[in-house]
Amino acid sequence: QVQLVESGGGVVQPGRSLRLSCAASGFTFDYFPLHWVRQAPGKGLEWVALISSEGNNEYHADSVKGRFTISRDNSKNTLYLQMNSLRPEDTAVYYCAREGARLGIDAFDIWGQGTMVTVAS
């Protein structure tokens, strides 16, 4: 079964750090670029970061640039998001998503269930 499962969310104080993980199964992990997308409570979707299939190219949204870092370990079939200097406005559900480019689908064809991050004192 093709799936992505996020973990690592929780409540954290402003200025602290948190690392999210996204474990993949059911597909050839290193074939696909991967993304993080977040959704603040009651709000829409916001793209956060992208990493290429081999992990040698990364892109981050301006809102998180310099604070968040996307990475992947293809030997462990796992995607990560290191979040530093967290702010209250980073409070959101964080989703990992697969970009189906290898299948000719320039879209997010597989999503995880999401993990909640709350930044509050």
Add this chain to the structure above:
Amino acid sequence: DIQMTQSPSSLSASVGDRVTITCRASQTITNYLNWYQQKPGKAPKLLIFAASSLHSGVPSRFSGSGSGTHFTLTISSLQPEDFATYYCQQTYTTLTFGGGTKVEF
């Protein structure tokens, strides 16, 4: 960044209705436009990619059209399970989503 504007932000409809949602880009994105459906507490699901290609397993009552800056998602006959929020997404440049359209009873 390219801005994506969806309209309406919400709409009321009934089972069997034909529903159309519009998404406009602030500059041309050719056909790099996707549509997702999201239900409360769940992750989004891909419906349409490349403006008009139906994703595997998605019912044929969903269709997409458009190119350039103007796109539409149409549900030909609304079903009870279609009450949800719909988002467009452009992948032409730095990824951005529209603000969402909530389809409610």
